[in-house]
Every structure is written in C-alpha cells, then in structure tokens.
Amino acid sequence: MDIKREPILSIKDLKMNYGSKEVLKGINLEVIRGEIIGYIGPNGAGKSTTVKILLGIVGGYKGDIRIFGENIDGKSMEYKKRIGYVPETSEIYDNLTAGEYLSFIGEIYGLTEEEVDDKAQRLMALFEIKDAYHNRITSFSKGMKQKLLIIASLLHNPDILFLDEPLNGLDANSVMIFKEILAELAARGKTIFYSSHIMEVVEKISSRIILLNNGENVADGTFGELKEKNFDASLEEIFNQLTGFNQHKIIAEEFVRVLQGV
Numbered sequence: 001m002d003i004k005r006e007p008i009l010s011i012k013d014l015k016m017n018y019g020s021k022e023v024l025k026g027i028n029l030e031v032i033r034g035e036i037i038g039y040i041g042p043n044g045a046g047k048s049t050t051v052k053i054l055l056g057i058v059g060g061y062k063g064d065i066r067i068f069g070e071n072i073d074g075k076s077m078e079y080k081k082r083i084g085y086v087p088e089t090s091e092i093y094d095n096l097t098a099g100e101y102l103s104f105i106g107e108i109y110g111l112t113e114e115e116v117d118d119k120a121q122r123l124m125a126l127f128e129i130k131d132a133y134h135n136r137i138t139s140f141s142k143g144m145k146q147k148l149l150i151i152a153s154l155l156h157n158p159d160i161l162f163l164d165e166p167l168n169g170l171d172a173n174s175v176m177i178f179k180e181i182l183a184e185l186a187a188r189g190k191t192i193f194y195s196s197h198i199m200e201v202v203e204k205i206s207s208r209i210i211l212l213n214n215g216e217n218v219a220d221g222t223f224g225e226l227k228e229k230n231f232d233a234s235l236e237e238i239f240n241q242l243t244g245f246n247q248h249k250i251i252a253e254e255f256v257r258v259l260q261g262v
Ligand SMILES: Nc1ncnc2c1ncn2[C@@H]1O[C@H](COP(=O)(O)OP(=O)(O)OP(=O)(O)O)[C@@H](O)[C@H]1O
Pocket: 018, 023, 041, 042, 043, 044, 045, 046, 047, 048, 049, 050
C-alpha cells in the first residue's frame, strides 16, 4: 500500500446517545496519514464526544472505529501509546512541578527518566518556559500551562494527535511556533485532528475541514473545495451558511437592549 494513503483512522456509522439525546447520528470518516483535519462545528455539535470516544474515554457508542487498523472496541490498548491529546480543559496536577508532571506522563508512555528529563527540558527551553522546570504548576500562567500540556501530549512522539483549542492562552509568537510545529509534524507523516472555534486558524492550517452540525457531518473537504461550493466565502461565512445561522446582529442588538433594561 502507498504509505502516504495509509488509513490511520476509520469511522463507520458512529452513533452515540446520552440518555434519550442523540448526540452523534451516524458519522463516517476516513483519515489518512499526514492529514491535518480541522474538526469544527457549533457548541454542542458533538466534536468533543467524537474525540473522547476515539480516545477510549467515553464508551457506549454504536459503529465501527479503527485506529491504525485496530478496532478500538477490542481489548488491546496498544493503539493508545501512539496517540497524543491536548484537552481543552485539563485536570493538570497543580501540586507537581513541571518536571515531575512530565516525568509522570513520560513514564506512563514507557520513556525512561533520563529520556523524559532531557526531552522535557529541551522542549521547555524552546517554548521559553525552561526556567519554570522545577516550579509547581499552580504558579504557572495560563499560557505556560498550555505549553506544558502541549509538550506532555507530544513527549512520546505520537502518530496521531488530538487537539482541542490548543492555542488557548498562547501569545502571538508561541502561536506562530506551534502552527509551524503542526506543519512539520504533518510533513513527517503525523496525523492531526484539530478542534477549534477560531476559523481563521482552522482555515489556514487544515489540509481538510470537517464540519459537524447536530451530530452529522455536513461538510468535508479542503478549504478550497468548501469555498468552491459556497460562493467563495471565508470559513466563518461557510460555517454560518451550513449551520443555518444569520441572526448574529439581531441577537447582539437584543442582548444589549436587555442589558440596558429596554
Ligand atoms: N457526559 C454527558 N452527559 C450528557 N450529555 C452530554 C455529556 N457530554 C456531552 N453531552 C451532550 O452532548 C452534546 C454534544 O456535546 P459535545 O461536548 O460533544 O459538543 P462539542 O461539539 O464539543 O461542543 P463545544 O464546541 O461547546 O465544545 C451536547 O448536547 C452535550 O450537552
């Protein structure tokens, strides 16, 4: 098989209910090596639910999911060692120092203490937070915590990376570095699943964009392809069109009227 076309992730007819609420209504998706998938959709569309199912955090779904060809419903946990994850909000162990936290994560993935120490310090230096290596995470700023989460997700050199609003709190310089890191990783055959509400960034970095609305895929293609089908619009406008939303001005005016007691 052409290694570049190797399917990394395959989802067939994925359905998920929370109680009587149908959250995912039959998602189909095939992702190949080296793709950067921009996974977008309105609040509550089902993006995090999809990602949590793929990570094995949420069960009880229907459908067939294969990651690296392995059905994730099986007993094997091997596939998890090849996954990295940056959650949107994290239960990061605030009482540990950055070094202790990264050692803890690295050892879960089977890295030696020396390997983790060396890699962690070098990566923290590149993100300009090395001076905080021995500091407790509670003392970190929001952006510093985010950099730590990014490093923790990548320490074991995963083949597929799930990112949920990964730019949260990063300054403009760090955003530029991180976007380059993603492009470099993809060029080296890593697959990236990028969930975000910042359309300008998704538009620029994704090799393919998937729009989820109400638990269904309503668009799937390169930004160029989506533009062609949607009157050459920006991704923000395409998002508005495909989710049937054109009320922003009316809602904003009403919001301000309520604030003013009118
Ligand atoms: N643990 C849960 N129990 C019950 N309902 C849930 C649970 N988790 C999510 N939901 C519901 O599932 C739906 C999809 O939620 P999900 O978190 O996947 O959306 P999302 O697309 O990631 O949204 P956002 O952009 O706001 O992060 C929502 O209606 C949400 O209320």
